[in-house]
Amino acid sequence: MAHTDSRTMRRVLRREIAGTIGLLTDEHDFRVMRRYRSFTFDDHAAYLKHVEGLLRTRALQGSHTTIALFDPEEYAEFCTQKDLDPDTPSSRTRFTAQLAVTGPTLPYDGRPLSDLLPVLVDEAVRQATWEYATTLLARLGACGSCGEDIGRAAFGRASELLVRILDTAPHGDRHLVCSVTGPPETLLAALHATDTGDALDLDETEALEFTTVLALGLATESPGGLVIRASAPGTPDRVYGWRLRGYGLVPLTAGEVFDAYCTDVESGELISPESNVDYCEPPDLGEEKPAHGHNH
Numbered sequence: 663m664a665h666t667d668s669r670t671m672r673r674v675l676r677r678e679i680a681g682t683i684g685l686l687t688d689e690h691d692f693r694v695m696r697r698y699r700s701f702t703f704d705d706h707a708a709y710l711k712h713v714e715g716l717l718r719t720r721a722l723q724g725s726h727t728t729i730a731l732f733d734p735e736e737y738a739e740f741c742t743q744k745d746l747d748p749d750t751p752s753s754r755t756r757f758t759a760q761l762a763v764t765g766p767t768l769p770y771d772g773r774p775l776s777d778l779l780p781v782l783v784d785e786a787v788r789q790a791t792w793e794y795a796t797t798l799l800a801r802l803g804a805c806g807s808c809g810e811d812i813g814r815a816a817f818g819r820a821s822e823l824l825v826r827i828l829d830t831a832p833h834g835d836r837h838l839v840c841s842v843t844g845p846p847e848t849l850l851a852a853l854h855a856t857d858t859g860d861a862l863d864l865d866e867t868e869a870l871e872f873t874t875v876l877a878l879g880l881a882t883e884s885p886g887g888l889v890i891r892a893s894a895p896g897t898p899d900r901v902y903g904w905r906l907r908g909y910g911l912v913p914l915t916a917g918e919v920f921d922a923y924c925t926d927v928e929s930g931e932l933i934s935p936e937s938n939v940d941y942c943e944p945p946d947l948g949e950e951k952p953a954h955g956h957n958h
Contacts, residue, residue, distance in 0.1 A: 685730065692706040700751055730766070731765060766789045791871065799817065820876040821873050830946070831892050833857060836890055838891075852868070889919070901919055901923060902944040914943070916943050923941060
């Protein structure tokens with residue numbers, strides 16, 4: 663009887679333990695991990711099928727599981743830093759435990775992995791973009807003339823501009839995209855604001871990432887742009903935007919916005935505009951002139 667009670671208690675306790683699975687999302691990463699003899703899977707599709715089965719089983723048992731992006735290169739670095747043998751399941755477990763704290767994760771909610779994987783990859787890209795932009799802002803240091811921290815000042819400036827953009831936008835949900843062009847690649851950040859009727863509902867992480875990328879563009883005076891799409895029931899969507907110039911934003915004309923949305927990026931050919939969408943000029947943000955940066 664006591665033995666049965668112990669097994670019952672262990673089953674109950676297993677439901678109290680949250681778990682994280684480090685997932686190899688693409689074929690290339692999977693092939694890299696196959697160099698370890700202790701990694702016994704030999705087919706990526708079969709591997710994903712088994713992972714999905716395990717996730718479903720844990721969900722049926724009442725266990726909560728999060729999914730993390732397992733990067734073989736980061737794993738190898740982790741093992742080197744911790745002086746671990748990378749060819750052991752215990753090392754992979756320790757790395758996955760760290761991912762649960764530091765990396766992008768998604769809770770398993772019953773959706774197919776084919777639906778969850780793109781979301782997980784997008785989360786990883788978002789986090790990497792924010793970390794990269796934050797690092798570049800920090801490296802800018804202090805202004806040689808006035809001593810002000812350039813990155814911090816640019817972040818404050820970007821925050822002010824974001825507030826003005828949201829405040830002057832038409833009623834309805836607002837979707838914003840900011841792009842900053844520079845070596846080695848273009849950085850993108852998106853922000854969605856839901857109009858609840860009384861206030862705007864923002865995701866704080868999205869807002870932080872968006873403001874950081876905009877701040878980097880302002881601080882480095884890099885080429886870039888910002889567009890917003892305002893959507894409300896019963897009215898056409900309104901799309902407008904600005905280009906980054908100096909330490910501020912310069913309004914795009916309605917024609918420039920139309921061209922940006924109705925031109926194929928790869929071929930340069932015109933594509934049909936969306937129905938029920940107005941491409942227009944942005945409202946006045948209330949600035950007499952753009953503030954100057956630190957080009958004293």
